[in-house]
Amino acid sequence: MKVAFIGQKGIPATFGGGVERYVEAVASNLVKLNHEVFVYTRPYYTPAKRKKYEGVNLISLPSIRTKNFDAISTVFLASIHTLFQDYDIIHYQGVGPSLLSFIPRIFKPSAKVVVTFHSLDRLHAKWSKLAKLILTISEWTACKFPHQTIAVSKGLQVYCLKKYNTPTTFIPNGIYLDSKSDDKKVLSEFGLKKNKYFIAMSRLVAHKRIEDVINAFMKINNPDFKLVIIGGSSYTDDYQTFLQQLAADDQRIVFTGFLSGERLFTIMKNSLALASASEDEGMPITILEVMSLGVPVILSDIRGHRELGDNLIYFDLYDVKKLQKEMQYVLKNTKKVKAAAKLQQKMIINDYNWDDIAKSIAEVYRQDIVAPQSLGNTLF
Structure with a gap:
């Protein structure tokens, strides 16, 4: 055809x-x-x-x-x-x-x-x-x-x-099943260490609520961990500027812009967890890909996220305080959370x-x- x-x-x-x-x-x-x-x-x-x-x-x-x-x-x-x-x-x-x-x-x-x-x-x-x-x-x-x-x-x-x-x-x-090379030079480029950073990954548009992730992370008093914002504007330069200004005083927050290929794969695979505070999703490819790598996810409790599984870490939409608590939970219970993510990984690879x-x-x-x-x- x-x-x-x-x-x-x-x-x-x-x-x-x-x-x-x-x-x-x-x-x-x-x-x-x-x-x-x-x-x-x-x-x-x-x-x-x-x-x-x-x-x-x-x-x-x-x-x-x-x-x-x-x-x-x-x-x-x-x-x-x-x-x-x-x-x-x-x-x-x-x-x-x-x-x-x-x-x-x-x-x-x-x-x-x-x-x-x-x-x-x-x-x-x-x-x-x-x-x-x-x-x-x-x-x-x-x-x-x-x-x-x-x-x-x-x-x-x-x-x-x-x-x-x-x-x-x-x-x-x-999700793609073919694995890309894990280039640790990318981590050095952004001053990152394996399992020492959260990621938020999407186009920088308002309904993704990246500011909630930033605000939650800034309340966590731990200098050893970073937050990496992956993505760029989609005719939303004002929103991108707002996010950068919001995070300007916290040197732990890194904006990478759009990434693809091995560079994106490396940062996803070596992250501690992904956080998404989005208001609306269809079937989010980025979250599927992160889960396929065995990386834990912390998600707003919306229908598009719930379809990915009931045993993930959820917080009420717009509840920055609860998001902060879930991020801290991941920090304190890394081995337990990573083990659960490995079980979800198998399901994602089989079904998607x-x-x-x-x-x-x-x-x-x-x-x-x-x-x-x-x-x-x-x-x-």
């Missing part, structure tokens, strides 16, 4: 982003399954001169690079471009891009349209009221326009059914690997081709 991915910034996922990591993993694994795969990219993320990655064909299209028009401008161009290609599957990523999935659905009836519902984007604080309204409408389009909608978590699957009366296919995100996930997605594609009239919701 010829498969096109629309909505991501690009691949490889050099600058983070759950959608980009999802597309990189799924697209490259589909190539291994003998599918011909095309990924639309943006030149500021993936250089326009780059035409291939891991066997995946890359098509660079420009965008209006502002918070509100970056994604939709490229998605529009990509959607028009698909009309002149012989794709079998056109796979949109996220609710926002699904707003334009009607274009191939109407004007390219030979192709089958799929949307992956990654998260409830309208809940994310970085968006204006108008943008949140459009993203609410886009939830409806993600459920009603495509032949099939994929939900990355059971919570999102239930949400689509209850809110929009749309059955979806649950296929989770995954990209090889099986790509096969499940390919099966959704095949079902669409065999009997599109029996799947999902038709546009009319």
